[in-house]
Amino acid sequence: MRIIENIISDRGSKYAVSGGACNSEQEAKAFLKALYRKKKFAKATHNTWALLSADAPLKNDDGEAGAGMVILRMLEREALFDHIIVVTRWFGGKHLGGDRFRHVQEAVRIYLQDLHAS
Known part of the structure; x- marks a missing residue:
């Protein structure tokens, strides 16, 4: 399991991304x-995957x-099969509107870059 924490912060919301091999x-x-x-992740507002x-x-x-769906489309573009990606968000009290999708995309990008670098 690969976990990258504290990657994005916006209006109090904080993001992390994690992933690993997964077939089903x-x-x-x-x-x-x-x-x-990890209690921190269990208490997160959203664990989207x-x-x-x-x-x-x-x-x-x-x-x-x-x-x-945002995560799924990025996995399809990368043709990354049998790998789960989870984007975690801790809500900071202010709604992010459409920016939340940009943050999900950026979190997945960061994960994929880290994955390909290793």
Whole structure:
């Protein structure tokens, strides 16, 4: 599991991104369960994720409407199969409007750059 914390801060909201190898919905649930063992992530406002697997694309907005699709599209563009990416947001008290999608995209970009650099 790769976790990159404190990557974006905007109007009090803070973001992190994490990911790892994942082949199925069961593995995605296990990944999230492992992530939630870190109390900080269990208490986050949103843990939005997507997975592009051989069976079918999977995504979950976790209350951040449309964010799962943003992650999924980026996985498709990269042709990154069998890998889950989770964008975590701690709400800071002010609504971000459309900026939240830019932040999700940027978080995924940061993750992908880190993944390709290693």
